[in-house]
Amino acid sequence: MGSTLKNTSLVGLGVIAGVAVSMQFSALAQRPVNPGMPLEELRQLADVYGLIKSDYVESVQDKKLLTDAISGMVASLDPHSAYLDKKAFRELREGTEGKFVGLGIEIAESEEGYIRIVSPIEDSPAYRAGIKAGDLITRINSVPIQGLAIDEAIKKMRGEPKTNVNLTILRKDAPQPLAFTIMREEIVQKSVKGKIVEPGYAWLRISQFQEPTVDDMAAKITALYKQDPNLKGLVLDLRNDPGGLLQGAIGVSAAFLPKDAEIVSTNGQLPDSKQSFYGRAEYYALSDNDALARLPLAIKNVPMVVLVNTGSASASEIVAGALQDYKRAIVMGSQTFGKGSVQTVRPLTNDTAVKLTTARYYTPKGRSIQAKGIAPDLQVDEHADGDGLNGLRMREADLEKHLSNDRDEEAASARNDEMEEQMRILAIERKRGPLEYGSTGDFQLKQALNHLKGLPVQLSTTQAKTTLAHQAAKPAAAASRP
Numbered sequence: 189m190g191s192t193l194k195n196t197s198l199v200g201l202g203v204i205a206g207v208a209v210s211m212q213f214s215a216l217a218q219r220p221v222n223p224g225m226p227l228e229e230l231r232q233l234a235d236v237y238g239l240i241k242s243d244y245v246e247s248v249q250d251k252k253l254l255t256d257a258i259s260g261m262v263a264s265l266d267p268h269s270a271y272l273d274k275k276a277f278r279e280l281r282e283g284t285e286g287k288f289v290g291l292g293i294e295i296a297e298s299e300e301g302y303i304r305i306v307s308p309i310e311d312s313p314a315y316r317a318g319i320k321a322g323d324l325i326t327r328i329n330s331v332p333i334q335g336l337a338i339d340e341a342i343k344k345m346r347g348e349p350k351t352n353v354n355l356t357i358l359r360k361d362a363p364q365p366l367a368f369t370i371m372r373e374e375i376v377q378k379s380v381k382g383k384i385v386e387p388g389y390a391w392l393r394i395s396q397f398q399e400p401t402v403d404d405m406a407a408k409i410t411a412l413y414k415q416d417p418n419l420k421g422l423v424l425d426l427r428n429d430p431g432g433l434l435q436g437a438i439g440v441s442a443a444f445l446p447k448d449a450e451i452v453s454t455n456g457q458l459p460d461s462k463q464s465f466y467g468r469a470e471y472y473a474l475s476d477n478d479a480l481a482r483l484p485l486a487i488k489n490v491p492m493v494v495l496v497n498t499g500s501a502s503a504s505e506i507v508a509g510a511l512q513d514y515k516r517a518i519v520m521g522s523q524t525f526g527k528g529s530v531q532t533v534r535p536l537t538n539d540t541a542v543k544l545t546t547a548r549y550y551t552p553k554g555r556s557i558q559a560k561g562i563a564p565d566l567q568v569d570e571h572a573d574g575d576g577l578n579g580l581r582m583r584e585a586d587l588e589k590h591l592s593n594d595r596d597e598e599a600a601s602a603r604n605d606e607m608e609e610q611m612r613i614l615a616i617e618r619k620r621g622p623l624e625y626g627s628t629g630d631f632q633l634k635q636a637l638n639h640l641k642g643l644p645v646q647l648s649t650t651q652a653k654t655t656l657a658h659q660a661a662k663p664a665a666a667a668s669r670p
Contacts, residue, residue, distance in 0.1 A: 233257070258542075266545050267587040268531055274539040279346070284433055286398040290346040291353060292375045293319060301334040302326050302358070303341050307624075309375060317370045319357070326365065327356035347372050379432075380404040382412055383626065388420040389637055391626050394440065397432030397503040402439030402472055406479035409443070413484045421640030422487075423633060424507075425495045425625055427521065431502030434465070434530065435472045441510040442467030443480050443487060449514065449552070452506045454530055456547030461530070492517035493636040496564060501525035501584075508562045509551035520566045520636055522648075526584035528558030529591050548594060558593045559585040567648040568635045570623065574649065 237257075240248060259271040272280060282288040292312020298304040303325040308315040327333060328344045345353055349372055357366040379401045382392040390412045394401060413419065424444075431437075434452075441451045445467050453464040465471045469478040494508050494517045505524050511517040530547040548558055561584070584590050626633065635645045 262542055262544065264589070266529070266589050266591050267584075268527070268529060268543070269545050270543045272533070272541045272543055277535075277539055277541050280533065280541075280543070283396075284398055286377045286379060286400050287374055288346065288377065289349050289372050289374050290342075291319075291370050291372060293345075295325075295338065295341065297338050298324055300324070303333060303336070303338065309377070312375055313370045313373050317368050319355075319368065319370075320359065322360060324358040325355055326358055327354075329354050330356070345372075349374060378404065380408050381626075382408045384412060384416050385423075385626070385633070385637065388416065388418060389423070389640060390416070390419055390421070391423045391425060391633060393425040393625060394504070395429055397429070397434075397436030397440070399433065399436075399474055401432070401436040402443075403477075403479040405440055405443065406483055409483055409487055413486070419486065419490050421491045421493070421637070423493050423495060423636045423640070424511075424517065425633070426500045426504040426508060427495050427497045427625060427632070428499035429501070429504035430499065430525075431504060431527065434503065434506070435474065437503035437506040438465050438467065439472030439480065441507050442472060443483060444492065444511060444516055445514055446488070449510075451510050452549050452551065453554075454547040454549045456530070458546060461547040491640055493639055494519045495632055495636055496521040496524050496562060497570065498522055498525060500562075502527040502529075505557050505562050506549065506551075509555065509557060512562065512565065513552040513555070518566060518639060519562060519564045520568050520639065520645075521564050521632055522567060522569075523563050524557070524561035526557055526559050526561035528556050528560070528584075528593070545591065548591065556593050559590050560593050566635075566639065566645055568632050568645065569648045571631050572646065 237253060240253060241250075255271065255273065262269050262271045270276070279288070291314040292309040293314045294306040294309070296304050296306050305314075305319055305321055305323040305325070307321045308319045325333065325341070328341065331344075333341055333344075347353070351372050352369050353372060355368045355370065357368060359366055377396075377398070379396045379398050380392070380394055382390060385391045392405070392408060392412070394405065438451045442449070445451070447467060449467045451465050451467055451471075455462050469480070473479070492511065494511055496504065496508050496519060500508065500521075501524065505527065508519050508524065512519045528549055529545045530549055531543050532546040533541050533543050535541045548556055550556055623630065639645050
């Protein structure tokens, strides 16, 4: 297989949407142990444990053996189930809360194998230290990081508050590497931003689904309508949104759909995994305050385009799928990641847990997105001359041990594994520079605005057209029932 690119990351949460943390924290202790335990296999496990303790060349701590056994057992199930040790459990909680301890930078892998700064978060330690978009991190605490996975780089830069991280930076206009010492702080990550891109048209971006996302989105929509009360079109940007909390996906969808509309359903082995979720506050509000109750009524009918790409996963696919099923919005971009499973976090102790895949989820029309994704109504490349790095990213169907799709045919790999073609794409992207979503150079945003205005849209020239049934459709407005 050829090399692949990973998604931009802020907190290392990864593609793990639908984490039902608050609903099932104590459920594990309440369930009886399965009486049909395989005693012979358990004896073998105990025998191996004993052999390691007595015969291995060096002494191994009991805790390490047992936690590694748990970790291996869970990790063997699928790419999204995992044992969470103290650090991983804390980072998961921080990610879903929208807070983490670190430097405050959005990063991505670079073509050279280093870590590229996409942007520093405003007023973060990195921002105040003078880190700039486009900088390349070549060393962390004096250790070279070329070829280091992005998740590992994140681990090295996160840690305890008021501790320092030393970064070595390559900057395009600097004659030699730059050294920065930056103190870690708690960073409050904003997952929602938006603006009026031109009179009558707004852009609303959601980068991840966290606890504050629904409230922050409602506040941003209200602010946009105050700025321009006569909005004629809205672009909801879910590109490279890796997912997050299921409640966030329900709330975001509910903002644009009729009251009480079904947003998503789930089905798994347990009785409580077989349920439907509706656009009501009880399914998305994390407090008594319903942020959507104060939204302008016009938001239910404003014509919409939803932008997605290969990096749009899980919770963002729930939103795109619901809006597509109700014909509330035109989905534009490229086929999404295809993560159609729900993970539930079950604590084992106060600071460790198991993240377990407990259900598949389905769109209002009953479609399974697992290992398939959402096919856009209008397939549009990332750039006018092709899909760029988006075509090299992995999808769920490319992951080993991925959960099968129980209702539909899985998507074939859309990545090009020919090294020559990959190098050609990388060379073009190196000259092009980083893409800033929402900027004047954002080609897909321009095409979304063209569609909302009834102007021609430049469709994909480099990818197979998955489905273009809506290419001649008028801008989507009020929802219809699926």
